[in-house]
Amino acid sequence: MDALSITEKNGANYILYELAGAITTYTSAELQEKAFEQIKRTNLVFDLSDVEEIDSVGVGLVMATFNDAEDAGRKLYLMNPSPAVRQAIEDTGFYNIFHFIHSVTEMI
Numbered sequence: 240m241d242a243l244s245i246t247e248k249n250g251a252n253y254i255l256y257e258l259a260g261a262i263t264t265y266t267s268a269e270l271q272e273k274a275f276e277q278i279k280r281t282n283l284v285f286d287l288s289d290v291e292e293i294d295s296v297g298v299g300l301v302m303a304t305f306n307d308a309e310d311a312g313r314k315l316y317l318m319n320p321s322p323a324v325r326q327a328i329e330d331t332g333f334y335n336i337f338h339f340i341h342s343v344t345e346m347i
Contacts, residue, residue, distance in 0.1 A: 241292060245270055250343060253282040253316075259289035262297030274304045279311050284343055288319035293327045301328070305337060316340045 241261035248255040254277050262270065277283060283304065293301075301317070308315040316338045320328065328334050340346065 242266060243270060245273065247273070250284075253284050253343065253346060255284045255286060255318075255343060257286040257289070259291075261292035261294075262290055262300065263292060263294045264296040267296055267300050271300050274300070275307060278304055278308045278313055278315065282314045282316065282346065283308065284316045284318050284340070284346070286318045287321055287324045290321050290324050293324050298327050298331060301337075302331070302333065314338055314346075316343075316346060318343070 241263065243262055243266035244257075244259040246257040246259075248257065256270065256273070258270070260266065274283060274285075285301070285304075301315075305315045317324075317328075318340050320339070328337065
C-alpha cells in the first residue's frame with residue numbers, strides 16, 4: 240500500500256498542502272478531513288507535483304473539494320499537477336473547470 244505525505248503551510252489567504260505519494264482509496268482519508276474542514280475558512284492550494292498516483296477516489300476528493308470551495312465562496316487551486324494527476328483529471332472531462340497555477344503568487 241502506497242502512502243500520502245501531506246505538508247501544510249499557511250499563507251496570507253490560503254493554506255498550501257504539499258502532497259507526495261499516492262492519493263487513493265487507501266490514503267485519502269487524512270487529506271479529505273483536512274481539506275473539507277479548511278475550505279470553509281480559506282482558499283486551498285494542492286501542490287500535486289510529487290503525486291505519483293491518483294485513483295478515482297482521489298479525483299473525486301479533488302472534485303468534491305472544488306465544489307465545496309465554490310459553495311463557500313472560496314477557491315481550490317491545483318499547483319503543478321504531475322503527469323499522472325493531469326491525465327486523471329483530463330479523463331474526467333472536467334479539466335477546464337479547475338484553477339491551475341504554477342506558483343502561489345498566481346492566486347487571484
